Amino acid sequence: MSQQFNNFINGKWKASSSKEVIESYNPAKKSEVIGSVQKSTREELNEAVEGAKAAQKKWKKLAGAERGNYLFKVANIMEENLEDIAKTMTKEMGKSLPEAKGETNRGIAILRYYAGEGMRSDGDVIPATDPSALMYSKRVPIGVVGVITPWNFPVAIPIWKMAPALIYGNAVVLKPASEGSVTAAKVIECFDKANFPDGVINFVTGSGSVIGQGLAEHPDVNAITFTGSNAVGKNIGVIAAQKGGKYQLEMGGKNPIIVADDCDVDAAVAATLSGGLKSTGQKCTCSSRVIVQAGIYETFKEKLLEKAKQITVGDGMDADTWMGPCASESQFNTVKHYIEKGKEEGATLLLGGKEPTDEKLKDGYYIEPTIFDDVKTSMTIAQEEIFGPVLALMKVDTVEEAIHLANDVEFGLSASIYTSNIEHMLTFIDDMEAGLVRINAETAGVELQAPFGGMKASSSYSREQGQAAKEFFTTMKTVFIKG
Numbered sequence: 001m002s003q004q005f006n007n008f009i010n011g012k013w014k015a016s017s018s019k020e021v022i023e024s025y026n027p028a029k030k031s032e033v034i035g036s037v038q039k040s041t042r043e044e045l046n047e048a049v050e051g052a053k054a055a056q057k058k059w060k061k062l063a064g065a066e067r068g069n070y071l072f073k074v075a076n077i078m079e080e081n082l083e084d085i086a087k088t089m090t091k092e093m094g095k096s097l098p099e100a101k102g103e104t105n106r107g108i109a110i111l112r113y114y115a116g117e118g119m120r121s122d123g124d125v126i127p128a129t130d131p132s133a134l135m136y137s138k139r140v141p142i143g144v145v146g147v148i149t150p151w152n153f154p155v156a157i158p159i160w161k162m163a164p165a166l167i168y169g170n171a172v173v174l175k176p177a178s179e180g181s182v183t184a185a186k187v188i189e190c191f192d193k194a195n196f197p198d199g200v201i202n203f204v205t206g207s208g209s210v211i212g213q214g215l216a217e218h219p220d221v222n223a224i225t226f227t228g229s230n231a232v233g234k235n236i237g238v239i240a241a242q243k244g245g246k247y248q249l250e251m252g253g254k255n256p257i258i259v260a261d262d263c264d265v266d267a268a269v270a271a272t273l274s275g276g277l278k279s280t281g282q283k284c285t286c287s288s289r290v291i292v293q294a295g296i297y298e299t300f301k302e303k304l305l306e307k308a309k310q311i312t313v314g315d316g317m318d319a320d321t322w323m324g325p326c327a328s329e330s331q332f333n334t335v336k337h338y339i340e341k342g343k344e345e346g347a348t349l350l351l352g353g354k355e356p357t358d359e360k361l362k363d364g365y366y367i368e369p370t371i372f373d374d375v376k377t378s379m380t381i382a383q384e385e386i387f388g389p390v391l392a393l394m395k396v397d398t399v400e401e402a403i404h405l406a407n408d409v410e411f412g413l414s415a416s417i418y419t420s421n422i423e424h425m426l427t428f429i430d431d432m433e434a435g436l437v438r439i440n441a442e443t444a445g446v447e448l449q450a451p452f453g454g455m456k457a458s459s460s461y462s463r464e465q466g467q468a469a470k471e472f473f474t475t476m477k478t479v480f481i482k483g
Ligand SMILES: NC(=O)C1=CN([C@@H]2O[C@H](COP(=O)(O)OP(=O)(O)OC[C@H]3O[C@@H](n4cnc5c(N)ncnc54)[C@H](OP(=O)(O)O)[C@@H]3O)[C@@H](O)[C@H]2O)C=CC1
Pocket: 148, 149, 150, 151, 152, 175, 176, 177, 178, 179, 206, 207, 208, 209, 211, 212, 213, 214, 216, 227, 228, 229, 230, 232, 233, 235, 236, 250, 251, 252, 253, 283, 284, 334, 385, 386, 387
């Protein structure tokens, strides 16, 4: 039976006064409702922000180690509920169960990483010009942080934003993507069970244009952290800048993988498929442009096709599924639109491009692994983020040409090269306009202890995760003491 979740405001689970809910459907079985959340009003959002503002004043006074203990507790509770959270994720947005378990484990590891932060240095002593004075910098919280998250990582992304916000002494209001809200509610249940003081964590569901926009506009929300599409992200940036708030935006990618003549071809093929098609291509770090040097092009293409044909598409809950459905009807339609565009604009469809014919898959938003050949950089499928299982092959003569092509998009999130040549590696590291540059590794594969973020239109140049998160979730006080 599908579960209904309320908002979590000021330490209480409450239904919305709208008396309306948003239902979440299983993309592998279109008619199966897996749960519902509240379609909240601005009044409920205001209540959450008010509660957060009051709670933050006490929360910031706790010792960092004490705040850390709360995060350790949530991590333990999540570990006990891992199976249920991961299954909910698979049913709500379609990624395969092993991937969903991996993501939930990652959420747990992030909680523990930031829990430890509560006992680490929060400033520096700086020599004052007056030798009898003590001068130091001290990191302090910002206040209330608004967290707006997407559906593609409904556990890891809310946690990698909330955990650092909380450990550094902020209170949080989370507005998750409607299509990932049931999974997010299960994460918030774990926070609730850890008995955080009322108001420190709030969860308000509803439409992006009402609750998301309302959070960004709210005068008492001091900082907003967002992951999602460029259109929404840019709007949030403008709103935050106008009201004088801090903002952090992680948006799309159009990530290239360069395959040089001198690489290990089998490894490059494996990385292209894993980086491009895992999670059905719905990661901002997914590879979508495969830029291959002429000398190896035919061999690479042949091996890629052979392996891609072996991919098993199906319900993420089935043990033999490698690739699940698109997360929603709108994603499914977007991907089909881009496949048509690719054909219209003259790319050669090598593989897939349609819904699987298997009767078992008729009831889901499935699309076959799709590979285009002869893709030119001017084509839409080489420029726009598809967020689906679609790879675009592009041929180049030299690695320099490959890097030039790789940079010829508005995005700059992640990029990878397969080569055994140290000069190619160094040129790539220097010249690639991307926040993550990966050598002989796929474009996806974010590590929680390292900075994460993009260049160009992929982000607001701020960085998330690892120690970099401190920069966004705190501000600085310079203290001067003279006896
Ligand atoms: N970089 C990434 O990781 C992601 C990129 N994308 C890209 O974006 C495309 C569209 O996906 P979509 O889910 O629609 O992404 P959106 O940017 O629309 O949604 C991301 C989050 O923003 C919220 N939101 C929507 N409108 C507003 C608004 N006006 N003000 C504030 N918040 C808002 C959403 O709420 P609600 O769900 O209620 O609309 C959701 O919580 C994808 O096809 C993909 O290309 C998407 C997800 C993640």
